[in-house]
Amino acid sequence: xxxxxxxxxxxxxxxxxxxxxxxxxxxxxxxxxxxxxxxxxxxxxxxxxxxxxxxxxxxxxxxxxxxxxxxxxxxxxxxxxxxxxxxxxxxxxxxxxxxxxxxxxxxxxxxxxxxxxxxxxxxxxxxxxxxxxxxxxxxxxxxxxxxxxxxxxxxxxxxxxxxxxxxxxxxxxxxxxxxxxxxxxxxxxxxxxxxxxxxxxxxxxxxxxxxxxxxxxxxxxxxxxxxxxxxxxxxxxxxxxxxxxxxxxxxxxxxxxxxxxxxxxxxxxxxxxxxxxxxxxxxxxxxxxxxxxxxxxxxxxxxxxxxxxxxxxxxxxxxxxxxxxxxxxxxxxxxxxxxxxxxxxxxxxxxxxxxxxxxxxxxxxxxxxxxxxxxxxxxxxxxxxxxxxxxxxxxxxxxxxxxxxxxxxxxxxxxxxxxxxxxxxxxxxxxxxxxxxxxxxxxxxxxxxxxxxxxxxxxxxxxxxxxxxxxxxxxxxxxxxxxxxxxxxxxxxxxxxxxxxxxxxxxxxxxxxxxxxxxxxxxxxxxxxxxxxxxxxxxxxxxxxxxxxxxxxxxxxxxxxxxxxxxxxxxxxxxxxxxxxxxxxxxxxxxxxxxxxxxxxxxxxxxx
Ligand code: G6P
Numbered sequence: 001x002x003x004x005x006x007x008x009x010x011x012x013x014x015x016x017x018x019x020x021x022x023x024x025x026x027x028x029x030x031x032x033x034x035x036x037x038x039x040x041x042x043x044x045x046x047x048x049x050x051x052x053x054x055x056x057x058x059x060x061x062x063x064x065x066x067x068x069x070x071x072x073x074x075x076x077x078x079x080x081x082x083x084x085x086x087x088x089x090x091x092x093x094x095x096x097x098x099x100x101x102x103x104x105x106x107x108x109x110x111x112x113x114x115x116x117x118x119x120x121x122x123x124x125x126x127x128x129x130x131x132x133x134x135x136x137x138x139x140x141x142x143x144x145x146x147x148x149x150x151x152x153x154x155x156x157x158x159x160x161x162x163x164x165x166x167x168x169x170x171x172x173x174x175x176x177x178x179x180x181x182x183x184x185x186x187x188x189x190x191x192x193x194x195x196x197x198x199x200x201x202x203x204x205x206x207x208x209x210x211x212x213x214x215x216x217x218x219x220x221x222x223x224x225x226x227x228x229x230x231x232x233x234x235x236x237x238x239x240x241x242x243x244x245x246x247x248x249x250x251x252x253x254x255x256x257x258x259x260x261x262x263x264x265x266x267x268x269x270x271x272x273x274x275x276x277x278x279x280x281x282x283x284x285x286x287x288x289x290x291x292x293x294x295x296x297x298x299x300x301x302x303x304x305x306x307x308x309x310x311x312x313x314x315x316x317x318x319x320x321x322x323x324x325x326x327x328x329x330x331x332x333x334x335x336x337x338x339x340x341x342x343x344x345x346x347x348x349x350x351x352x353x354x355x356x357x358x359x360x361x362x363x364x365x366x367x368x369x370x371x372x373x374x375x376x377x378x379x380x381x382x383x384x385x386x387x388x389x390x391x392x393x394x395x396x397x398x399x400x401x402x403x404x405x406x407x408x409x410x411x412x413x414x415x416x417x418x419x420x421x422x423x424x425x426x427x428x429x430x431x432x433x434x435x436x437x438x439x440x441x442x443x444x445x446x447x448x449x450x451x452x453x454x455x456x457x458x459x460x461x462x463x464x465x466x467x468x469x470x471x472x473x474x475x476x477x478x479x480x481x482x483x484x485x486x487x488x489x490x491x492x493x494x495x496x497x498x499x500x501x502x503x504x505x506x507x508x509x510x511x512x513x514x515x516x517x518x519x520x521x522x523x524x525x526x527x528x529x530x531x532x533x534x535x536x537x538x539x540x541x542x543x544x545x546x547x548x549x550x551x552x553x554x555x556x557x558x559x560x561x562x563x564x565x566x567x568x569x570x571x572x573x574x575x576x577x578x579x580x581x582x583x584x585x586x587x588x589x590x591x592x593x594x595x596x597x598x599x600x601x602x603x604x605x606x607x608x
Pocket of ligand 1 (some may be wrong): 300301302303346348349350351352355398400471533601602603604605
């Protein structure tokens with residue numbers, strides 16, 4: 001996820017663009033850049049780091065020109081540095097582009113262009129687009145962009161200018177969002193409404209597969225195949241603050257609702273329809289996966305909860321003993337980590353001090369280190385031998401949601417890749433998982449439609465001081481994360497445990513009305529978990545179950561049921577966590593808490 005901003009009109013473009021990018025920093029903040037047309041040539045300024053650095057550079061050396069585009073980046077291809085920051089140009093400086101999203105076939109496109117003699121100055125997929133458009137340009141930017149995007153595959157938004165056409169900006173939306181802002185004698189273009197709201201409230205939403213052509217006095221939308229589109233203008237009534245959260249009251253809820261898109265991005269270009277897998281930064285030596293005899297997973301907080309799911313998935317699919325360990329414990333435990341093992345360090349930020357220390361220890365002991373992280377160029381990614389980026393986009397709310405869900409998807413992709421090398425996954429299981437994974441973003445969307453039902457159930461938790469989350473196997477792993485969400489933001493004491501453990505102590509705390517959340521998706525242990533429900537029901541508990549939509553049994557046992565679509569049991573965590581995120585959210589809202597910045601907690605813990 002990145003932020004895009006464009007301006008064409010009578011005013012100086014750069015300050016307007018910088019101001020717009022500031023309001024889009026929630027979409028990315030690892031580097032930023034601006035390109036401006038001064039009537040004769042295009043000038044680009046860009047800088048690694050937060051937008052403030054670029055703004056300071058421009059304050060010293062202003063860019064003059066009234067047509068420009070800008071970008072705030074959240075890296076997906078290429079480390080966050082000056083070189084990889086957008087905008088990108090072709091070598092002659094004729095075409096300049098910014099882009100948000102992923103060009104899936106950029107390696108093939110780049111190889112083609114390189115074979116024709118093209119030189120690249122960055123590692124990005126974006127630069128390839130600048131080359132392609134320049135290559136296709138015959139005097140009309142719109143037509144050049146149309147031809148270039150005809151060769152590109154992926155989910156992205158692209159904005160381009162040509163040196164030979166001052167006062168014109170052309171853009172394309174392929175899934176990633178784009179809106180036009182209509183001013184008086186001036187036009188704006190942005191990834192999201194907050195960037196332009198204080199200039200105009202008249203907005204046109206660009207839809208998928210559409211091209212945009214803007215000049216100071218006009219805008220035009222057409223389809224990729226050239227048919228004009230008649231689109232009505234919208235008047236936005238949100239406040240600037242509301243707009244930044246996409247109309248959601250909190251970033252956490254926005255991020256929960258972004259999960260179908262985040263899951264799509266995690267899978268994008270990695271798992272093809274025919275089942276082929278491309279994990280570009282995972283490059284095991286020959287035979288490594290085949291001979292692997294131990295996997296260590298290490299992380300903290302939510303990331304470790306994703307690791308607990310990974311442990312079950314790796315052991316089931318790969319038959320490799322796997323341990324998921326708290327990083328702060330592992331680093332002092334003198335663990336039996338040996339060469340030939342794989343250590344997967346999971347971290348949204350890639351900067352958690354304990355996780356870095358445990359990962360370093362594993363590496364020192366000869367283990368191969370794989371980073372499963374959301375932040376390109378993070379310390380963890382730099383230290384790892386292999387990297388799998390989750391591509392969740394920036395996560396603002398302290399309580400992690402979309403990062404967790406995309407970590408799970410990353411683990412399934414890894415398990416499939418290693419399983420294929422070991423030849424241990426039956427073809428039918430492999431097929432079933434591939435199909436189910438490809439369909440998972442839509443199913444996450446279906447779970448989100450139950451939000452109002454979850455909200456109604458949340459009301460039953462509000463006055464309680466203690467809640468319990470139970471499940472077995474993978475359901476227990478999900479219960480741990482559901483419980484953590486609940487305590488982080490609702491401040492209700494919450495514990496998760498395997499359903500079979502209840503009777504060894506915790507049952508003493510279950511009294512009339514105690515809420516017990518039961519996750520119940522695993523066929524082999526279903527009846528056993530139902531027995532645990534009966535134990536807590538006998539003590540008067542209020543039982544809320546998370547179960548498949550076609551489970552006809554559960555309503556006989558639970559007081560309330562949160563339904564998820566059917567998927568292979570191994571994948572159920574990806575769906576089962578979603579109602580639990582929503583539950584924690586609504587309980588915390590009803591209790592009047594600060595949702596995005598809960599007390600005493602930090603997004604990233606970079607000290608021990
Ligand atoms: C903090 C955050 C958690 C996060 C944990 C690990 O405690 O509040 O949400 O799960 O750190 O962070 P990481 O960036 O390593 O995933």
